[in-house]
Amino acid sequence: MQTNNFDVIVIGGSFAGLSAALTVARARRKVLVLDNGQACNRMAPFSHNFITHDGETPHAITLKAREDVLKYPNAQILNTLAISATKEENEFLVTLEDGSIRMARKLVFASGIKDIMPVNELEGFHECWGKSILHCPYCHGYEFKEKPTLIISNGDAAFEFAKVLSQWTDDITILTSGGEAPDGKFAESLNRHGIKVDTRIIKSINHNDGLVFEILFEDDSTVECGVLYASPDYRQACSIPEELGCKLSEKHHILIDESQRTSVPGVYAAGDCTNMIRAISIAAANGTLAGFTVNKDLIEEDF
Numbered sequence: 001m002q003t004n005n006f007d008v009i010v011i012g013g014s015f016a017g018l019s020a021a022l023t024v025a026r027a028r029r030k031v032l033v034l035d036n037g038q039a040c041n042r043m044a045p046f047s048h049n050f051i052t053h054d055g056e057t058p059h060a061i062t063l064k065a066r067e068d069v070l071k072y073p074n075a076q077i078l079n080t081l082a083i084s085a086t087k088e089e090n091e092f093l094v095t096l097e098d099g100s101i102r103m104a105r106k107l108v109f110a111s112g113i114k115d116i117m118p119v120n121e122l123e124g125f126h127e128c129w130g131k132s133i134l135h136c137p138y139c140h141g142y143e144f145k146e147k148p149t150l151i152i153s154n155g156d157a158a159f160e161f162a163k164v165l166s167q168w169t170d171d172i173t174i175l176t177s178g179g180e181a182p183d184g185k186f187a188e189s190l191n192r193h194g195i196k197v198d199t200r201i202i203k204s205i206n207h208n209d210g211l212v213f214e215i216l217f218e219d220d221s222t223v224e225c226g227v228l229y230a231s232p233d234y235r236q237a238c239s240i241p242e243e244l245g246c247k248l249s250e251k252h253h254i255l256i257d258e259s260q261r262t263s264v265p266g267v268y269a270a271g272d273c274t275n276m277i278r279a280i281s282i283a284a285a286n287g288t289l290a291g292f293t294v295n296k297d298l299i300e301e302d303f
Contacts, residue, residue, distance in 0.1 A: 006032045008294055009094055009104040012081045012236060013203040014058075015280045016271025016287035017110030018065040023291025025072035029298070032102055033069065035080040036096070045131060051279045061280070085240050092266065106294050108289060109246075109254065109262075109269040111238035113278075124205030124212070124228075126240055131210040133228045136278060150215060152202070154179030159186040161229060162195045170194065172221065175215065177202040180293035198223065236273055249267025251276065261297075266296055 007056045008024050010017045013035025024031045047058045069075050074227065081097045095099060125133060134140050147280050147292040150168045151161050154176040172183070173196040181197050182190060186298065200217040205228065207213060214222045235252050242248060253276070254269040256262055262269050268293045270286035272278050 006030045008106045010108045012110035016283040018069055019287030020108045020291040022067045025075040025289050028297040030074045034082045041209050091134045107267045108290050109241050110271045111274045114237040116233045120220040124207050128207050128210050128212050132212045137168050142221040144227035148224050150228045152230040217243040221255040
């Protein structure tokens with residue numbers, strides 16, 4: 001059984017995890033990043049709202065971030081999956097997929113979330129997800145501005161989604177696919193702003209190499225589509241935080257304090273696994289703050 005001791009193990013090597021690792025490495029801590037390359041934004045062709053990197057691919061930014069971290073001799077990155085973790089006295093033991101174990105005084109989870117594709121997944125949804133089926137107009141809405149915009153949603157949530165999207169286009173249609181349409185004052189407001197509601201049941205999403213161009217309904221009718229928005233459910237991508245006893249919110253995020261500490265002493269979390277705003281700049285900031293906090297807590301324990 002192979003073991004190695006670190007000050008900090010970071011589980012998840014995307015923007016939050018690499019920012020946390022960079023911060024603690026620069027604090028002269030021995031840090032290990034574990035990452036299996038399955039970041040939830042890996043399908044996205046471009047990234048936005050991260051100054052100096054606007055329009056680059058998430059993959060390209062990640063590669064540069066890895067280079068930044070590995071400039072420091074006390075930092076390591078392993079391309080592997082953490083499958084379990086336990087705490088023994090004042091150390092955490094993390095088991096990797098090859099059965100080997102790494103030990104650390106502190107854990108940082110930057111493991112992200114996993115999107116759950118629709119039950120009885122719509123044909124074409126997976127191929128278009130992250131390319132022309134989007135979840136956030138702040139991330140990619142500008143590139144699809146003024147195009148025919150469709151939203152798969154229903155009820156009050158559909159109204160709120162359409163209200164936000166009205167900043168990017170005047171051509172919006174809500175697709176309930178047989179679900180509940182917004183009613184009452186919400187329906188009146190949608191009508192007043194020229195936002196349409198279509199209750200036909202969706203059969204498939206027609207696309208060319210992930211770029212949706214129309215929606216096919218069960219009655220074989222179609223509607224033109226320039227961009228499609230959806231907000232699928234999600235869960236933690238990694239089950240280890242919950243297994244360690246970290247508390248989750250009603251929306252399945254890891255609960256943290258103002259300094260990125262979880263409910264379990266010695267365990268921290270940052271990025272998409274902790275909040276609904278899935279933006280690179282915010283994940284990176286969360287990771288930096290987690291790194292500050294980890295180092296401070298280690299100093300307090302040792303001083």
